[in-house]
Amino acid sequence: MSDQIPVGISACLLGDNVRFDGGHKRLAFAVEQLAPYVRFEAVCPEMAIGLPTPRPALRLVKGAGEVMLRHSNNATIDVTQAMQQFSEKKIAALNHLCGYIVCAKSPSCGMERVRVYSEKGDSARKSGVGLFTAELLRQMPWLPVEEDGRLTDPMLRENFVERVFALYELNMLWKKGLTRGRLMAFHSRYKLSLLAHSQPEYRELGRFVAAMDTWDSLEDFAVEYRSRLMTLLTHKTTRRNHTNVLMHVQGYFRRQLSSPQRQELTQLIDRYRQGIQPLLAPITLLKHYMAEYPDSYLAEQRYFEPYPEALRLRYGH
Ligand code: SF4
Structure with missing residues (x-):
């Protein structure tokens, strides 16, 4: 599609x-x-x-x-x-x-x-x-x-493409027919992606979404949501924010991973934080664990594939 x-x-x-x-x-x-x-x-x-x-x-x-x-x-x-x-x-x-x-x-x-x-x-x-x-x-x-x-510029390129794919998904949802449930699910799918851009703005957008019921028109709400979402995604992601997201995801595997596996993952995230490894390295390992220990919430997160991998946009991070 x-x-x-x-x-x-x-x-x-x-x-x-x-x-x-x-x-x-x-x-x-x-x-x-x-x-x-x-x-x-x-x-x-x-x-x-x-x-x-x-x-x-x-x-x-x-x-x-x-x-x-x-x-x-x-x-x-x-x-x-x-x-x-x-x-x-x-x-x-x-x-x-x-x-x-x-x-x-x-x-x-x-x-x-x-x-x-x-x-x-x-x-x-x-x-x-x-x-x-x-x-x-x-x-x-x-x-x-x-x-x-x-x-x-690899960062600007990645940011642009991520926004294009996000807007497309939102536009498709619009075409299909807006419902509160669909908008909530959309926002939920983007949680980790948004956190990588800005934690304070993600929290603010979360409060805005939580007040969806107070809007008389869902269409008006979606127009405002689209504007806030796209502004948030325009913020450049940071290594620090990505590190926080990766650590958050790591928490999902606390029980399944052995101690050496946990250690390996922690080290990889830390090496990414220090700029020694690209973002793709910890993400690839996390995806491996997601395949092994499926979690429906993580599986839905756009963060792991915001656009086709073949575009090779995450190598620059
Ligand atoms: S699209 Fe046409 S008007 Fe625009 S920069 Fe190219 S040549 Fe110029």
Whole structure:
């Protein structure tokens, strides 16, 4: 089912020759690693508003008021309105997406630090957001959005993919029909994952979920839950939090393991804590014990497989 995960992407990152210079910015991680698990929906906002390729480069320009999108070599050609109208309409139809990968630095697609020029063109500050992506973030603030460049960082990459898979699972639950029981079960499946991101925020979200009955509309509750969940998952996981989670899981096998086995596991978790072993090492041993001594609660936890193992995202931890 996971090969159906809809993820938006700047078309040039898929290797389409849609850039102003007639080229592309193929992102190998998307095309080679992620592609088997997702269904990419490519958009080139500049082509979509009728610009050709190749074309004169665009730039963001800040005058007295709003940021505008203009031709770099001819300030009288302004496509701000066309881009805004297209973006508003297009993004309103993208509610089903579970993530978005945008092309960095572009005045249409960049997510942060896009150059914004002064009207005279004599200065530029790296402070802008591409107009299409700004609208995407405005309409869907819960959506995992990342840039191609940032996805080369193993932590950011893992974090992005985890959020995409979590949002997909939540969206599927929505599609199936929201019930209190299903939402509770979802939250419970994510307990260990959330603890690895932030213990205080997990506790706060737990209080929010416990008050589900006080909401008149389950739909409204789910909208707020989605927003809080995705914010929580955006926090980077830490070695310390993972260590606490691993020790917590270790507790489940207190009675089954022999003393040398317990010692081996404790040492492995400690070596992970010290940065000598990757996260995968203690998790693999714990999974081995989970297979040997099944526990229905642990078996349900997304923590042990938040996304397909073949993505090899946990090696960097
Ligand atoms: S960055 Fe965006 S607008 Fe530019 S070529 Fe890529 S998809 Fe098109």
